[in-house]
Amino acid sequence: MNPILHSQSIKQWAQELGFSYCGIAEAKELTDHAHALERWLNKGMHGSMHYMENHFDLRIDPRKIVPGARSVITLLMNYFPQQVQQTDGPKISKYAYGEDYHEVIRPKLRILLEKIRENIGEVEGRGFVDSAPVLERAWAEESGLGWIGKNGNLITKQQGSFFFISTLITDLPLAYDNPYTKDFCGSCTRCIDACPTQAIHLNKVIDGSKCISYYTIELKDEIIPASMQGKFDDWMFGCDTCQDVCPWNRFSQPHQQAAFSPVGIIQDFNSLEWEQLTEEAFKKVFKLSPLKRSKWRGIMRNLKFIQSESDK
Incomplete structure (x- = not known):
């Protein structure tokens, strides 16, 4: 067993994937x-996301998710697009331009685990893509990949924050990277100042119950609270404001994943075309998209809400 060589091999396989x-x-x-x-x-601050209350002990200790776990492998996949939305229609978060990242990354984690087993030996492990009680950003920081910014996102010094984070927890002992202990946000408060709903507090505290992403994706109520009226800034699904204003994202580079290429509708549709989109057409066009999480009914609710903002 050579933890250093094994770690080097795993990082090489991850890059190849x-x-x-x-x-x-x-x-x-x-x-x-x-x-x-x-x-x-x-x-x-988790609002109606009650699942955040569950499995607290698992969230803070990966050894309770994978018995005998020795290592947490954290992987970042870039999703910054070649071109952002050009239409004057409702805005959609960049992570949702293409296919659902869960379905893109999950098979890659399985392949990585199989490579480890084929080349190193019998290893127990489980991969997670935002689908289990795992503190992904904390583990990314522990793994030396970047720091958690004031907007709650993991920020890398090389390419900013437009990354999907996934984890592979294994019982394989490896060579460990030094935790990221520096914070390069400094005195900058651009994300705090720019947040349309004042969801970003000091000390890296994010009030999830005020975030536009929460209202447009997580909230399943038929009506968005009137107290949010006039604050959505045309965001129909998710919100990138705090990332768009972050100085570190000037280093973002376009991704190379064909699966994350934008669905044409996202780039081209204006508000009227979205409004005329039928449920049947929505299911067909977005069957592989993150937008299906909100379903057609949720998208129409969000669209109606931001249209009512612009009408005033």
Whole structure:
């Protein structure tokens, strides 16, 4: 067993699979992050996302997810597009331009685990893509990939923050990267100042119950609260404002994943064309898209809400 060579091999395989960065940390309890998560939940900042309250012990200790876990492998995949939306229609978060990232990344994690087993030996492990009680950004920081910015996103010094984060937890002992201990946000408050709903607080605290992404994706109510009227800035699905204004994202480079290429409708449709989109057409066009999470009914609700903002 050679942890250093194994780690080097895993990082090489990750790169071959299309991941932009790979970092490795020792599996352990994330005590500091546990306290922060507990305070966040107690303040109700998760809104109606009650699943965030579940499996607290698993969220803070990967060894309870994969018994005998020794290593947490964190992988970043770039999704910054070649071209952002040009239409004057409703805005959609860049991560949702193409296919659902869960379906794109999950098979790659399976392949990576198989490569480890074929080349290193019998290894127990599980891969996760925003689909389990795993603190992905915390593990990315522990793995030396970047720091958690004031907007709550992981920021890399090389390419900013437009990345999907996934994790592979294994019982394989590896060579561990040094945690990222520096914070290069400095005195900048652009994300705080630009947030349309004032969801970003000091000390990297994000009030999820005020975030536009929460209202347009997570909230399943038929009506968006009137208190949010006039604050959505034409965002119909998700929101990139805090990332768009981040100085570090001037280093973002276009992704090379064909699956993340924009669906034509997203680039071309104006508000009227969206309004005329039937449920049947929506299901056909967006069957592989993250937009299906909100369903046609949710998209129409969001569209109606931002249209009512512009009418005033």
